[in-house]
Amino acid sequence: MIEFQDVAYSYGGGELLTGIDLSLPQGSFHFLTGPSGAGKTTFLKLCYGELVPSSGRIELFGRDVRGMSRDDIAWLRRRVGVVHQDCQFLDHLPLEENVALPLTVAGRDAGAEAADLKELLAWVGLSKQRGSLPPELSGGERQRAALARAIIMAPEVIVADEPTGNVDWEMSLRLLQLLVELHRMGKTILIATHDINLIRAAKQQTQARVLRIRNRQVQLAGADL
């Protein structure tokens, strides 16, 4: 599903990630940890084609990300649902339309899929807030809305960047619950977090593995985590 071969990523300031050899198979559940600024968000962006590696090769769904056109990337975005660290909503549209946005831009009639949308909003517990504008929502509501938007296209892969970044423990567990349910449906999951407790809670419910960024390398952590 996601293949890294000797990948390095550097920007103007120097090399951020290097020597990454990894494979995230279909149906796997991975956490990604590391100190702030270690490159977690950068790694995720490499995983959904927002960034291309400086060297090495990344294959997504069997295709090299280098040489993908803008339209290919758009196509990729429909197969990888992303929960962004800062959510990224259109503040002038109500929650409901934000969640349905991937359908809208794909030219699908959100009205025809209203039943699915309603069900999805109920599943993340946002039925009552469907008409609210994003700035009116609480942090946890925004995170759940971002998750709902990430999965509305039924993507094969779900990538979440600090999905529990600004919510309390109870809400974190609730979000984790949703992700675990998606994993049970066969989705490939990748979550960046520095919340050890969240990882522990997940390990009790499902087969989750942990990737750790250390010394610019991304490696599978031992069983101690």
Place this chain on the structure above:
Amino acid sequence: MSLGADLLAMATGDRQADRVVPPTGFTARLTLFTAAAMAFLAVFALALSLATGRLADRWSDALARTATVRISAPMGQVEAQTQAALRVLETTPGIASARPLGDAEQRALLEPWFGPDLPVDTLPIPQLIEVVETGDGYDAQGLRLRLQAEAPGAVLDDHTRWRAPLVRAAERLRLLGILSMALIAAATGAMITLAANAALNANAQVIRVLRLVGARDVYIARAFVRRFTLRALSGAAAGTVLAMIAIALLPGAETGGGFLTGLGFQGAGWLWPLVIPPLAALTAFWATRTAAFRALRELM
């Protein structure tokens, strides 16, 4: 994506797609106003071009190839001098025909000035000879000299020579009118490009989000293009209608009264201004589309 498909998509519209870009009241009103003002000006430039075109045609066609020789001589000599002048004219290269006007024709010419009861026979009215040139024209200077020698009372009145500068001026005016229309179109395109660029920059974050959720550039561009095209169309339609009303309300005068009163449209000419709103829409469509794709390429 083809241009045709794009135009079609715009005509059929997509209310949901329109909503993804937040409404911008101020830019929208400015674009509407600009399109209306430009269309208003374009209608006048068009009226100017059409009117001066008519004028130039009338002046150059009607009497272009004719001249008049006027014989003013004491009563007894008119006939002889007329014959002498005709002989000179017949032998002048570049003159197709020369014909003395009859009494009835002369009276008809003078009637508007002196009334129908003019006693032409008893008045010392000069004899007129109508001269028609060939396409090549003749040497007026040489003809004048020869006429002077043969018929001292003959004066060559050369319409073409004094009309030529007027025709040139009218043609120049028509050219300026056409140039003005081209400039108005270019300025409209430029202003819409500026407005579209401002809108694209103001919405950089929106564009980012749309891309994150899988929108193709075509889709994003279309959302902007549709807006600006519709605004330009409605603004230009309003401006065109206002200008047409203004022209229809210009105080009238008898036909051919003069240049200023001939500024209106005539008959089917009234259909011409209706071309302006679609042209404005097309200009906006093209300008926004170009601006959008350039901005999207730069906005990585």
